[in-house]
Amino acid sequence: MADSIHSKLQIVMFPWLAFGHLIPFLCLSYELAKKGHRISFLLPKNAEIKLQNFNLCPNLITFHTLKIPHIHGLPYGAETTADVPRSLETLLATAMDELYDEIKSFLQNLKPHFVFFDFAHWVPEIATEIGGIKTLCYKIVCPATSAYSLIRSPEKSVFMASTAAEKVRPPPGYPSTTVVLHEHEAKLLEFLFQEYGKGVTIYERLTKGMTQCDAIALKTCREIEGTFGDYIATQFKKPVLYTGPVLPDPEKGPLEEHGLSNWLEKFKPGSVVFCAFGSQLILEKKQFQELVLGLELTGLPFLLVVKPPEGTKSVEEALPEGFKERVQEKGLILDCWVPQLKILTHESVGCFVSHCGYGSMWESLALCDCQLVLLPSANDQTLSARLMEQDLKVGVEVKKDENGWFSKESLCKAVKCVMDKDSQVGCLVKENHRKWKEVLSSTGFMSNYIDSFIQNLYELLVK
Template sequence: MAASNKEQSKLHIAMFPWFAYGHINPFIQLSNKLSSHGIQISFFSIPGNIDRIKSSLNLSPPNQLIPLTIPPTEGLSPNFDSSSEVTPQTAQLLTLALDQMQPQVKALLPQLQPQVILFDFAYHWLPSVASELGIKAVHFNTFPAVINSYLTVPSRMTDPNKPPTFEDLKNPPQGYPKTSTASVKTFEAQDYLFLFKSFDGGPCHFEKILAFTNSCDAILYRTCNEIEGPFIDYFKTQINKPLLLAGPSVPLPPSGELDEKWEMWLGKFPEKSVIYCSFGSETYLNDAQIQELTLGLELTGLPFILVLNFGTSNSTDAHNKLEASLPEGFRERIKDRGVLHTGWVQQQNILAHRSIGCFLTHAGFSSVIEGIVNDCQLAFLPLKADQFMIAKLFSGDLKAGVEVNRRDEDGSFAKEDIFEAIKTIMVDTDKEPSRSIRENHSNWRKFLMNKEIEASYIANLAHELKALVQKA
């Protein structure tokens, strides 16, 4: 039966996020915001994520949530089905499994008939599938523009037969903006090398990114000109296609009440006095880093919550690894003012509590935004790729936080480095640079909390996506 004119005019978007929650959540947020503009959403993920996604995604008809079957993959457990089990090792295997999902996705899309696909980095093959089916493919980049403009632009690899060395990666590509992000340490450049290595004998990550950048119909960033203007402008010079912006992607206020155990513990401390320290679900510290971090938190004399993950979904294993990594006598010394936790926590609810004054974070983009809107001073301890650049952006360019000092060669840090970073924003509040950081932080919070700005970005994005479909 032919669709009515009204049905044909309604935009239908299929969402394909990578399977980890740091990627899923931005896709959920954008889906919900686009739904408010009458856009239909079909959202794809693996079975183990479905229930958790249901709790956040607007599934009012005709929106739908569609599970993808994970094909058998050597090295990946047959029972694997959830992003909570994604470790650095399983992530590589899961990308191989995702490549094998191409036939089932190709079979589903003609049935669903979306006009647009928004895809994450791991779906590097989706633009060609979409092109065959007459569907527009838009790469929704969950990383900020600052990291892609530095690393994954055509000007980064001048000789296709000679990948860049870490010395090359210490320097920005030609024409890159003159900002604090252009200063890269040795250990950071070493980390960036993974983009130029092949893990399965096929193209490296850089080649895959460049391929889908060239073949997709548009690129979408969850950012705004006010925060990343110079990097957005530079990236535009590197691509010959539309670059769309979704705005700063401010999360909705946390739903539900904070668990009683956290409410009771946090309620014991004065307003803005507690440090909350967490590194997300996919960033793990080694034992040496945990030792210095915990001792640094102890040095501050301030109450704190420290959340650590160890790449395992088994709570007993995680607890044992935590205990083995702690300094001797640490628990006894901090028992009245420190809490150690492994696994998931109500991060937004905790950050929103009146007693939280500082967020020591890995500098994941979502975490940074959550920290600012909840009025928590920011200390950054980035540990990989995009986190390095985000920390430089917010501490160096925007001067809205402070980064923990690290050694150039290996990225090591001492307890004193943790102490000094937190002291700057939590103790020396009447001195510079703390006063300037707090003022800038406050200004950016006002900007992010301005609902009219975000609404304008989303309305414009909805209009541009509809125009993209109508374009011949």
């Protein structure tokens, strides 16, 4: 293996069966392939079909399709989390674990230098059996989540509330005094200790992978989340490597989808509120209605991309009475895929109301000039939102009640706070956002991270 440090690397990518994991792994694959390294990317057949156009370096990135075993209770043909409700994801995890023998055979034949994985906690075990293969646990979610939750013992699935009973204490030595959860938010972390696959919890799946791998890789940069990376390195006694945010190149050309270009161009520069919640979030009907009424209440033109709420077949049937007539041409609601980055960089868009998914966080922070309103729905998204509002001070989070619900008034207030020209808070977050974007988009910033990451990989080979 030592002889290979002067040659190109052979790397296997095996992400969790969710597009929110597959796509970041593929983006990193592309950055590595651009440097001449060869990637074997393991994924289900239906994911391969959807991601073919995203493989920008097919001569060096080879898709290897996996036949996902059928597990009793899974819908036939289910291969990714997009094919199942959240309640059945545990069965999909069981199906992934049954790929053990196939993955072992593949690695024995290929003998790569590295395997990158996340949820398949048994990959390091296979690599050890075969010998000569290094494993990296690649974390594509906010490192604050790993630092906050993954180091806890299973008996402490809900963090102890403070005497004020409002905030929840971070773990001892946690590197931030501001990125903390409210009590009702910390309870969301209980899902970590529920079964996710046969006889294994998410907590066990993630911590075992991080404990037994050769190194942990983070999809971030030291300038923003280095303290969390240092904390993880200390807790797991592992090298922590940084890939940088690994952002996509902004797409060029007009917004042809759904007539968006013509619609956006009707409004003044910087006046449109764009609200999007990712590909998986489904709101309850009552919360959906508060959302659309809050956007209406701002008085600003808005574009909302959201799935139909729970118990409904379409977005339109869930709208409040008279809403469609009132907003008319000023509001546009879509329930389909849109090119988010193209929209964010359109001159008419001035505000981004985001669910704070990790990919959206980086896109909004590094690639657009929009004012940021933060409306997280899950634990890792909540920690991303706290990082952006309280540590980086680049956005404003929508206030929620003790049950985690937001009102139309709280949403409107947050949007107004950043969009009103005379708002001191709005000016502050805009200036901070500008400074961070300048850093992240500076010449060589991203490519230097990839170069350093590759150097770190070569160093791991000789350890």
